Amino acid sequence: MLTEDRSPVATPAKPGVSADLRVRVDQDACTGDGLCAQLAPAVFEFDVDGLAYVKDSAGELQTQPGAYVPVPLPLVDAVVDAADECPGTCIYVERPDGTLEAGGPVG
Numbered sequence: 371m372l373t374e375d376r377s378p379v380a381t382p383a384k385p386g387v388s389a390d391l392r393v394r395v396d397q398d399a400c401t402g403d404g405l406c407a408q409l410a411p412a413v414f415e416f417d418v419d420g421l422a423y424v425k426d427s428a429g430e431l432q433t434q435p436g437a438y439v440p441v442p443l444p445l446v447d448a449v450v451d452a453a454d455e456c457p458g459t460c461i462y463v464e465r466p467d468g469t470l471e472a473g474g475p476v477g
């Protein structure tokens with residue numbers, strides 16, 4: 371007999387983590403000025419190469435090219451501000467369908 375495992379509470383989202391937005395940095399265009407790390411230090415940090423990378427919810431720097439992390443809900447405004455003000459226009463805040471919420475090269 372097939373049974374379906376249905377927990378009384380369906381997979382809750384992690385507290386404070388948006389299920390909607392994700393963010394990445396294109397290091398090829400990063401100027402290393404540090405604005406993003408000032409605005410949202412929980413999400414952006416420099417690696418030893420002097421370029422900005424995103425961090426996951428455990429604070430682990432994601433150094434793979436094009437790595438995304440979810441945008442924590444309380445930090446959405448700060449991350450969007452960083453993307454809007456990034457001098458390298460190299461922060462991409464994307465929706466699940468890949469469309470741009472903020473940042474990226476100005477079209």
Ligand code: SF4
Pocket residue numbers: 395399400401402403404405406407414421422452455456457458459460461
């Ligand atoms: S604000 Fe943009 S250009 Fe400046 S360090 Fe962050 S990702 Fe790089």
